[in-house]
Amino acid sequence: AQTVTQSQPEMSVQEAETVTLSCTYDTSESDYYLFWYKQPPSRQMILVIRQEAYKQQNATENRFSVNFQKAAKSFSLKISDSQLGDAAMYFCASSNYGGATNKLIFGTGTLLAVQP
Amino acid sequence: EPEVTQTPSHQVTQMGQEVILRCVPISNHLYFYWYRQILGQKVEFLVSFYNNEISEKSEIFDDQFSVERPDGSNFTLKIRSTKLEDSAMYFCASTGRFNQPQHFGDGTRLSIL
Numbered sequence: 001a002q003t004v005t006q007s008q009p010e011m012s013v014q015e016a017e018t019v020t021l022s023c024t025y026d027t028s029e030s031d032y033y034l035f036w037y038k039q040p041p042s043r044q045m046i047l048v049i050r051q052e053a054y055k056q057q058n059a060t061e062n063r064f065s066v067n068f069q070k071a072a073k074s075f076s077l078k079i080s081d082s083q084l085g086d087a088a089m090y091f092c093a094s095s096n097y098g099g100a101t102n103k104l105i106f107g108t109g110t111l112l113a114v115q116p
Numbered sequence: 117e118p119e120v121t122q123t124p125s126h127q128v129t130q131m132g133q134e135v136i137l138r139c140v141p142i143s144n145h146l147y148f149y150w151y152r153q154i155l156g157q158k159v160e161f162l163v164s165f166y167n168n169e170i171s172e173k174s175e176i177f178d179d180q181f182s183v184e185r186p187d188g189s190n191f192t193l194k195i196r197s198t199k200l201e202d203s204a205m206y207f208c209a210s211t212g213r214f215n216q217p218q219h220f221g222d223g224t225r226l227s228i229l
Contacts, residue, residue: 033215045159045207045220091159095215101164101172102215103149108158 002027004092006107013082014115020067021077021110023092031097034068034075035104040088048090051075053097079112087114118142122208122221129198130229137193137224139208148191149209149218150183152176159207165191195226203228 003026013019025034036048051059051068058066063080079086092107121140129135141148150162163173165183173181182194191210195202205225209218 035217037220043205044222045209047217047219050217093159097215101166102147102211102218103161103164103172103174104151104159104209104218105161106151106159 002029002032002094002096002105004094004105004107006092006110008110009108010111010113012113012115013079015082015084017082018078018080019082019112021079021090021092021112023075023077023107025073025075025092025094027073027094027096029096033095033097033102034066035093035095036064036066036077037091037093037106038086038088039091039109040085045091049077082114084114084116087112118219120208120210120219120221122206122224124224125222126225126227128227128229131200132197135195135198135226137195137206137208137226139191139193139210139221140189141191141208141210142212142219143189145210145212145219147171147211147214147218148183148185150193151207151209152204153207153223154201154204162193162206198226198228200228202226 005024032053034051038046049061067076089109093104095102123138148165153159164171205223207223208221211218
Protein backbone atom coordinates (compact mmCIF):
# COMPACT_ATOMS: atom_id res chain seq x y z
CA ALA A 1 0.00 0.00 0.00
CA GLN A 2 1.08 3.54 -0.65
CA THR A 3 1.83 5.81 2.27
CA VAL A 4 2.86 9.45 2.42
CA THR A 5 4.46 10.97 5.50
CA GLN A 6 4.90 14.63 6.36
CA SER A 7 6.87 14.96 9.58
CA GLN A 8 6.49 18.72 10.02
CA PRO A 9 3.02 19.63 11.30
CA GLU A 10 3.89 23.35 11.25
CA MET A 11 6.55 25.54 9.70
CA SER A 12 7.21 29.24 9.75
CA VAL A 13 9.17 31.44 7.36
CA GLN A 14 9.92 35.12 7.08
CA GLU A 15 8.61 36.92 4.06
CA ALA A 16 11.12 36.82 1.16
CA GLU A 17 13.00 33.91 2.74
CA THR A 18 13.17 30.30 1.56
CA VAL A 19 11.51 27.36 3.26
CA THR A 20 11.60 23.63 2.58
CA LEU A 21 8.74 21.29 3.42
CA SER A 22 9.57 17.61 3.81
CA CYS A 23 7.75 14.58 2.50
CA THR A 24 8.61 10.91 2.34
CA TYR A 25 6.57 8.20 0.72
CA ASP A 26 6.48 4.49 0.31
CA THR A 27 5.23 2.56 -2.68
CA SER A 28 5.89 -0.76 -4.35
CA GLU A 29 5.08 0.70 -7.75
CA SER A 30 7.79 1.62 -10.22
CA ASP A 31 5.76 4.31 -11.95
CA TYR A 32 3.95 6.93 -9.94
CA TYR A 33 3.33 10.62 -9.57
CA LEU A 34 4.02 12.92 -6.68
CA PHE A 35 2.23 16.16 -5.96
CA TRP A 36 2.19 19.11 -3.66
CA TYR A 37 -1.22 20.67 -3.05
CA LYS A 38 -1.88 23.91 -1.23
CA GLN A 39 -5.00 24.45 0.86
CA PRO A 40 -5.43 28.06 1.92
CA PRO A 41 -8.06 29.06 4.47
CA SER A 42 -10.51 29.35 1.58
CA ARG A 43 -10.41 25.53 1.61
CA GLN A 44 -9.92 24.76 -2.08
CA MET A 45 -7.08 22.35 -2.81
CA ILE A 46 -4.78 23.89 -5.39
CA LEU A 47 -2.11 21.98 -7.26
CA VAL A 48 1.30 23.53 -6.67
CA ILE A 49 3.60 21.15 -8.50
CA ARG A 50 3.75 17.64 -9.94
CA GLN A 51 6.63 15.23 -10.45
CA GLU A 52 6.61 12.10 -12.58
CA ALA A 53 8.74 9.46 -10.90
CA TYR A 54 10.36 8.36 -14.15
CA LYS A 55 11.78 11.83 -14.68
CA GLN A 56 15.08 12.49 -12.96
CA GLN A 57 14.85 16.24 -13.40
CA ASN A 58 13.26 18.05 -10.49
CA ALA A 59 10.05 19.88 -11.33
CA THR A 60 9.89 23.65 -10.93
CA GLU A 61 7.03 26.13 -11.09
CA ASN A 62 8.19 29.71 -10.65
CA ARG A 63 9.13 30.08 -6.96
CA PHE A 64 8.26 26.46 -6.19
CA SER A 65 10.65 23.59 -6.80
CA VAL A 66 11.04 20.06 -5.56
CA ASN A 67 13.96 17.91 -4.51
CA PHE A 68 12.99 14.43 -5.66
CA GLN A 69 15.22 11.69 -4.32
CA LYS A 70 13.77 8.48 -5.73
CA ALA A 71 16.10 6.06 -3.97
CA ALA A 72 15.42 7.70 -0.63
CA LYS A 73 11.69 8.07 -1.45
CA SER A 74 11.87 11.71 -0.55
CA PHE A 75 9.99 14.57 -2.18
CA SER A 76 10.54 17.96 -0.54
CA LEU A 77 9.06 21.28 -1.63
CA LYS A 78 11.14 24.44 -1.65
CA ILE A 79 9.40 27.80 -1.68
CA SER A 80 11.70 30.66 -2.59
CA ASP A 81 11.05 34.33 -1.91
CA SER A 82 8.12 33.46 0.35
CA GLN A 83 5.07 35.68 0.13
CA LEU A 84 2.23 36.28 2.55
CA GLY A 85 -0.09 34.54 0.13
CA ASP A 86 1.92 31.33 0.49
CA ALA A 87 0.52 30.85 3.98
CA ALA A 88 -1.58 27.70 3.82
CA MET A 89 -1.71 24.00 4.60
CA TYR A 90 0.51 22.07 2.20
CA PHE A 91 -0.23 18.45 1.39
CA CYS A 92 2.13 16.02 -0.25
CA ALA A 93 0.38 13.30 -2.26
CA SER A 94 1.13 10.36 -4.50
CA SER A 95 -0.74 8.37 -7.10
CA ASN A 96 0.07 5.26 -9.05
CA TYR A 97 0.56 5.32 -12.76
CA GLY A 98 -1.48 2.75 -14.61
CA GLY A 99 -3.60 1.46 -11.75
CA ALA A 100 -7.36 1.07 -11.80
CA THR A 101 -7.64 4.65 -10.73
CA ASN A 102 -5.24 7.47 -10.07
CA LYS A 103 -6.53 8.11 -6.58
CA LEU A 104 -4.43 10.42 -4.49
CA ILE A 105 -2.87 9.30 -1.22
CA PHE A 106 -2.23 12.30 0.99
CA GLY A 107 0.10 13.05 3.85
CA THR A 108 -1.11 14.73 7.02
CA GLY A 109 -0.10 18.19 5.86
CA THR A 110 2.24 20.97 6.95
CA LEU A 111 0.78 24.28 8.05
CA LEU A 112 3.01 27.06 6.74
CA ALA A 113 2.95 30.48 8.36
CA VAL A 114 4.61 33.42 6.63
CA GLN A 115 5.79 36.21 8.92
CA PRO A 116 5.87 39.75 7.56
CA GLU B 117 -10.44 29.06 -15.65
CA PRO B 118 -13.05 26.28 -15.27
CA GLU B 119 -13.71 25.18 -11.73
CA VAL B 120 -15.22 22.29 -9.85
CA THR B 121 -18.18 23.59 -7.86
CA GLN B 122 -19.70 21.99 -4.79
CA THR B 123 -22.96 22.67 -3.02
CA PRO B 124 -23.84 23.31 -0.30
CA SER B 125 -20.77 24.79 1.33
CA HIS B 126 -22.04 23.70 4.74
CA GLN B 127 -24.64 21.06 5.55
CA VAL B 128 -25.98 20.37 9.01
CA THR B 129 -27.95 17.15 9.40
CA GLN B 130 -29.41 15.09 12.19
CA MET B 131 -27.85 11.70 12.79
CA GLY B 132 -29.68 8.99 10.86
CA GLN B 133 -30.82 11.31 8.12
CA GLU B 134 -29.88 11.00 4.49
CA VAL B 135 -27.68 13.65 2.93
CA ILE B 136 -26.73 14.34 -0.67
CA LEU B 137 -23.63 16.32 -1.49
CA ARG B 138 -23.49 17.80 -4.96
CA CYS B 139 -20.64 18.49 -7.30
CA VAL B 140 -20.41 19.92 -10.78
CA PRO B 141 -17.10 18.77 -12.28
CA ILE B 142 -15.32 20.65 -15.03
CA SER B 143 -17.42 20.14 -18.14
CA ASN B 144 -15.11 18.04 -20.32
CA HIS B 145 -13.72 15.93 -17.48
CA LEU B 146 -14.32 12.20 -17.41
CA TYR B 147 -12.89 10.98 -14.09
CA PHE B 148 -14.52 11.94 -10.83
CA TYR B 149 -13.54 11.51 -7.20
CA TRP B 150 -14.76 12.06 -3.68
CA TYR B 151 -12.39 12.60 -0.77
CA ARG B 152 -13.06 13.47 2.82
CA GLN B 153 -11.09 15.26 5.50
CA ILE B 154 -12.06 14.80 9.12
CA LEU B 155 -11.15 17.89 11.12
CA GLY B 156 -7.44 17.93 11.88
CA GLN B 157 -6.74 14.79 9.89
CA LYS B 158 -5.47 14.06 6.42
CA VAL B 159 -7.47 13.95 3.25
CA GLU B 160 -8.70 10.42 2.50
CA PHE B 161 -9.84 8.88 -0.75
CA LEU B 162 -13.44 7.64 -0.81
CA VAL B 163 -14.33 6.68 -4.35
CA SER B 164 -13.49 7.15 -8.01
CA PHE B 165 -15.99 7.08 -10.86
CA TYR B 166 -15.53 6.69 -14.58
CA ASN B 167 -17.81 5.75 -17.45
CA ASN B 168 -20.84 5.73 -15.18
CA GLU B 169 -19.48 3.24 -12.73
CA ILE B 170 -17.29 3.08 -9.66
CA SER B 171 -13.71 2.27 -10.61
CA GLU B 172 -12.36 2.05 -7.07
CA LYS B 173 -13.62 2.61 -3.54
CA SER B 174 -11.93 2.68 -0.18
CA GLU B 175 -12.81 0.80 2.99
CA ILE B 176 -14.55 3.94 4.22
CA PHE B 177 -17.01 3.77 1.34
CA ASP B 178 -19.37 1.21 2.81
CA ASP B 179 -23.00 0.41 1.97
CA GLN B 180 -24.15 3.70 3.48
CA PHE B 181 -22.43 5.59 0.68
CA SER B 182 -23.37 5.81 -2.97
CA VAL B 183 -22.42 7.98 -5.91
CA GLU B 184 -24.32 8.92 -8.98
CA ARG B 185 -23.99 10.98 -12.09
CA PRO B 186 -27.67 11.62 -12.72
CA ASP B 187 -27.16 13.84 -15.74
CA GLY B 188 -24.33 15.17 -17.85
CA SER B 189 -23.14 17.68 -15.31
CA ASN B 190 -23.75 16.66 -11.69
CA PHE B 191 -21.86 14.12 -9.60
CA THR B 192 -23.42 13.35 -6.23
CA LEU B 193 -22.38 11.60 -3.04
CA LYS B 194 -25.20 10.21 -0.92
CA ILE B 195 -24.90 9.07 2.65
CA ARG B 196 -27.99 7.07 3.43
CA SER B 197 -28.06 7.12 7.23
CA THR B 198 -25.54 9.55 8.62
CA LYS B 199 -23.45 8.87 11.71
CA LEU B 200 -21.62 11.30 13.95
CA GLU B 201 -18.31 10.12 12.52
CA ASP B 202 -19.39 11.20 9.03
CA SER B 203 -18.80 14.79 10.12
CA ALA B 204 -16.01 16.00 7.83
CA MET B 205 -15.13 18.15 4.87
CA TYR B 206 -16.00 16.38 1.64
CA PHE B 207 -14.10 17.27 -1.52
CA CYS B 208 -15.06 16.49 -5.07
CA ALA B 209 -12.35 16.34 -7.74
CA SER B 210 -12.24 15.70 -11.46
CA THR B 211 -9.73 15.23 -14.23
CA GLY B 212 -10.01 15.07 -17.98
CA ARG B 213 -7.48 12.39 -18.65
CA PHE B 214 -6.17 9.52 -16.62
CA ASN B 215 -3.02 10.45 -14.70
CA GLN B 216 -3.60 14.15 -15.16
CA PRO B 217 -3.75 16.35 -12.05
CA GLN B 218 -7.08 16.43 -10.28
CA HIS B 219 -8.95 19.68 -9.87
CA PHE B 220 -10.69 20.09 -6.53
CA GLY B 221 -13.81 21.92 -5.47
CA ASP B 222 -14.05 24.11 -2.37
CA GLY B 223 -15.55 21.29 -0.35
CA THR B 224 -18.73 20.77 1.63
CA ARG B 225 -18.49 20.85 5.38
CA LEU B 226 -20.86 18.19 6.73
CA SER B 227 -21.85 18.45 10.37
CA ILE B 228 -23.84 15.61 11.92
CA LEU B 229 -25.70 16.42 15.12
